[in-house]
Amino acid sequence: MPCVRPCQIPGSSRVAAAATGPEPGAAYNLRHESNCELALSAPGIVVAGLRKRYGTVLALDGMSFSVRPGQVTGFVGPNGAGKSTTMRVILGLDAVEEGTALIGGLPYRGLRHPLHHVGSLLDAAAPHPGRSGRNHLLWLAHSQGLDVRRVDRVIEQAGLAPAARRKAGGYSLGMRQRLGIAAALLGDPPVVLLDEPFNGMDPDGIVWMRGLLRSLASEGRAVLVSSHLMGEMQHTADHLVVAGRGRAIADASVAELIAAASRGNGATLEDVYLRLTREAVEFRTGTSTEDRK
Amino acid sequence: MRPALHAEWTKARTVAGPLWLLLGTIAATVALSAGAVSVARCPCGDMAEVSLIGVDLGQALVVILAVLVIAGEYGTGMIRTTLTAMPHRSTVLAAKAAVLTGIVAAAGTVAVLGSLLAGRLILPGHVQPLTDGPTLRTALAAILYLTLIALLGLGVATAVRDSATSIGTVLGLLYVFPVLSQTIGDQHWQRLLQRITPMPDHLGVTAAWAGAALLSGALLLHLRDA
Numbered sequence: 001m002p003c004v005r006p007c008q009i010p011g012s013s014r015v016a017a018a019a020t021g022p023e024p025g026a027a028y029n030l031r032h033e034s035n036c037e038l039a040l041s042a043p044g045i046v047v048a049g050l051r052k053r054y055g056t057v058l059a060l061d062g063m064s065f066s067v068r069p070g071q072v073t074g075f076v077g078p079n080g081a082g083k084s085t086t087m088r089v090i091l092g093l094d095a096v097e098e099g100t101a102l103i104g105g106l107p108y109r110g111l112r113h114p115l116h117h118v119g120s121l122l123d124a125a126a127p128h129p130g131r132s133g134r135n136h137l138l139w140l141a142h143s144q145g146l147d148v149r150r151v152d153r154v155i156e157q158a159g160l161a162p163a164a165r166r167k168a169g170g171y172s173l174g175m176r177q178r179l180g181i182a183a184a185l186l187g188d189p190p191v192v193l194l195d196e197p198f199n200g201m202d203p204d205g206i207v208w209m210r211g212l213l214r215s216l217a218s219e220g221r222a223v224l225v226s227s228h229l230m231g232e233m234q235h236t237a238d239h240l241v242v243a244g245r246g247r248a249i250a251d252a253s254v255a256e257l258i259a260a261a262s263r264g265n266g267a268t269l270e271d272v273y274l275r276l277t278r279e280a281v282e283f284r285t286g287t288s289t290e291d292r293k
Numbered sequence: 294m295r296p297a298l299h300a301e302w303t304k305a306r307t308v309a310g311p312l313w314l315l316l317g318t319i320a321a322t323v324a325l326s327a328g329a330v331s332v333a334r335c336p337c338g339d340m341a342e343v344s345l346i347g348v349d350l351g352q353a354l355v356v357i358l359a360v361l362v363i364a365g366e367y368g369t370g371m372i373r374t375t376l377t378a379m380p381h382r383s384t385v386l387a388a389k390a391a392v393l394t395g396i397v398a399a400a401g402t403v404a405v406l407g408s409l410l411a412g413r414l415i416l417p418g419h420v421q422p423l424t425d426g427p428t429l430r431t432a433l434a435a436i437l438y439l440t441l442i443a444l445l446g447l448g449v450a451t452a453v454r455d456s457a458t459s460i461g462t463v464l465g466l467l468y469v470f471p472v473l474s475q476t477i478g479d480q481h482w483q484r485l486l487q488r489i490t491p492m493p494d495h496l497g498v499t500a501a502w503a504g505a506a507l508l509s510g511a512l513l514l515h516l517r518d519a
Contacts, residue, residue, distance in 0.1 A: 092380045093373055093519040109380040113296070118377075125373035128308055128365070135307035143300035143378040183374070 044069050044191060044222030049099035050089055052246075059085045060096065061246035067224045069190065072217045074233040074254070075226040077243030078277050083226045084123065086243070087195050091120055103191055113144045119184030120193040126176065129169025133160055133179045136168060137186060144187055151186070158182035159208065173200025181212070191222045198229055210236050234258075234269035242276050250276050297379050297388035305362075305392050314358040315400040318439075319407060322351030326408035330415045340419040341428045344412030348435045348493055351404055352442045355397055356463045359446030362389050364456040376519045386451060386511050393443050401439035405432050431493075438493040441503045442467070445491070448506025452513050466502070467491060 045067040052060040060082045067073045075083055088094040090101040092108035100107065103118050111117050127136040137151045155164045158178045163171060168179060177200055184192055197209055213236050217223050227233055233240065233254070240257055242250035250257065254269060261272040305311050326347035333343055363386075366372040379385045409432060412420035421428040442463075450459040467490075474486035491499040 088373075088518070091373075091377045093376055095518060108377075111380065114380055115378055120377055122373055122377070125371060125377075126369045127374070128304075128369055128371055130308045130310065131304075132307070135303070139300045139303035139307065140374070140378055142303050143296050143375075145296045 043104050045090060045193070045224060046102045046105075047086065047090065047099070048101075050086060050096050050101065051098040052085060052089065052094065052096045058246055060089070060099075063099070063243070063247050065241045065248045065251050067191070067222045068239070069222040070217055070220050071238040072213050072223045072225060072236055073239045073241060074237030075224055075241050075243065076228070076230065076233060076273060077249075081243040081277075082246040083243050084195060087120070087122065087193060087224075087226065090193060091118070091122070113187065115140065115144045115187030115189060117187070117189055118191045118193060119187060119189040121177070121180035121184045121195060121197055123195045123199065125180075127168040127179060130167055132165050133168050133171070133175075133182070134164040136179065137182055140183055140186055146186065154182040154185045157185055174202055174205045177201060177205070177209075181209075189221070191224075192216055193224045195226050196228070197225060198227055198232055206232070230268070230270035230273050240269075242273065244277050294384055294388065297381075297384050298391060300379070301385075301388040301392045305396060310361060310365075311358055311396065314354050314361075315396060318351045318354040318358070318397075318400050319404040321354060322347035322404035323407040323411055325350045327411040327415060330412045330420070333416070340412055340416055341409065341421060341431045344408050344420050345405060345431060345435050345493070347404070347408050348439065351401075352439060352467060353464060355401075355439050355443050356446040356467070357460055358397070359393055359443040360450040360456055360459040360463070362393055362447055362450070364450040364454060364459050367454040368456060373519055382514045383511055386447075386507070386514055390444060390447055390507065393447055394440050397443040398436060398440050401436040404439075405435045434496055435493050437496060438491075438499055441496070441499045442491065444503040445499070445506050448503060448508070448510040451510030452506070 047066065048064050050060045050063040051058075063082055063086050065073075075086075077083055085094060086101075089096050090103070090108060092114075103111065106117075108114060108118065127133070134151060134155060137154065138148060141147060141151050155161055158181045160175070160178045160182050163175050168176065171179065177197055181194075181197065184194065194213075197213075198206055201209055210232070213223055213225060217238070225233075225237065237254050239253050240250065241248050252260075257272045258267060258269060261267045261275060324347065326344050329346045330340060330344050333340065363372070366375055375385060376382065379388075406423075409420060409423065409428070413422070423429050423432060445466075446459065446463050449463050450456070453459045453462065470486055470490040471492075474483050474490065477483050477486065488495075489498055491502050493499075
């Protein structure tokens with residue numbers, strides 16, 4: 001089994017630093033060696049100390065958490081808390097000033113054929129309106145050295161078959177989400193990262209999505225899902241990361257969060273969330289909102 | 294690099310835009326060339342250059358095609374899908390450039406041969422066949438020019454990331470520079486402007502523009518957040 005050595009990056013996490021081994025500063029490389037347990041102990045996603053500034057706004061301020069395999073990890077928080085930025089950083093789209101985001105021990109931009117490692121659905125990554133859903137998946141497959149059989153497989157899996165040969169411009173939001181899911185599953189990745197997958201889904205779609213997330217996790221994949229729907233997260237997620245002001249203000253299992261908050265009076269995840277983020281929300285809706293613009 | 298090329302080729306052939314723009318390039322080039330030859334006064338010597346005047350019009354469609362190859366992706370947000378699938382950004386740009394070069398060179402060849410053929414049909418005896426050295430050289434220069442213009446468009450669009458702005462910028466360079474150089478009074482400036490305007494008989498200058506645009510595009514693509 002090939003062992004993966006992550007590169008050393010200043011300010012990197014405990015996991016990354018420990019896995020750097022005897023040659024500090026060496027670029028990451030793939031090699032066969034006996035000391036594999038470090039890389040294998042960090043499958044899923046490890047985000048450590050991310051810091052990023054857009055002009056005067058501190059978008060990420062020490063965001064750290066990890067996403068474990070075999071679980072659905074919910075990623076929640078008010079608008080502007082840094083969820084989407086964090087996801088873009090994990091996917092190598094945005095650079096950070098400090099910190100690391102590693103997938104199976106490697107930074108995203110060091111992955112060869114990344115869709116075999118991470119599948120992702122991003123809110124702001126629409127397909128070309130003039131291209132059919134199937135052809136959208138086809139170029140993605142070609143970019144990973146996959147062929148059309150895999151495309152037809154994920155079309156079935158995402159329930160996209162009736163619309164696959166229609167132009168994506170005519171898709172409903174729910175259909176677009178299914179196309180995004182099909183794209184995320186294309187490389188059969190061990191890590192799946194979905195930004196607001198419930199957006200625009202009809203009730204059937206929501207039930208389907210819930211089942212899909214559960215089954216992805218039960219197959220041993222690490223699943224990170226951002227959402228604003230606390231009710232949905234309460235039923236789907238095992239673990240929750242609550243973001244606020246650019247960092248993780250809570251990182252615990254859903255059961256623990258509810259138990260800690262309710263003390264026998266039956267609180268829901270929504271209550272917990274509102275209590276946790278009250279400060280972050282006040283901070284943003286107070287005087288500082290105007291100052292930032 | 295091969296998967297990236299394959300992906301970009303699949304992208305180019307699975308939407309209608311590129312094909313129509315290439316056909317439009319051929320049609321516009323041949324039509325203007327044929328028109329120019331038919332109104333030319335004779336006796337007129339070698340008409341090869343006149344019969345390729347349509348390239349001046351065809352290049353506009355090449356620019357639109359080239360710009361849309363990347364700015365179209367920024368318009369929809371699909372660039373994020375592209376860069377998550379292929380995180381090595383220079384490879385993405387190189388693959389786009391290669392596919393664009395291929396399709397524009399193919400369409401440019403058809404357009405140039407069509408124009409020369411039209412010239413020979415309209416004014417028999419005045420347009421030399423391709424076996425004639427100077428005619429062959431003019432024809433090859435026109436094809437090369439169209440490919441360089443495509444790369445210029447791709448480079449500018451990678452840097453600017455917006456279709457309308459990129460098309461405006463490149464067409465401005467191609468069409469406003471020559472007009473400016475005609476209207477400007479000062480001889481020194483006139484000559485300078487003429488010398489740095491991309492034209493089929495200024496292949497070196499055109500290549501320099503294309504290279505500079507691609508290089509700055511690549512640099513910005515590498516540095517900026519997607």
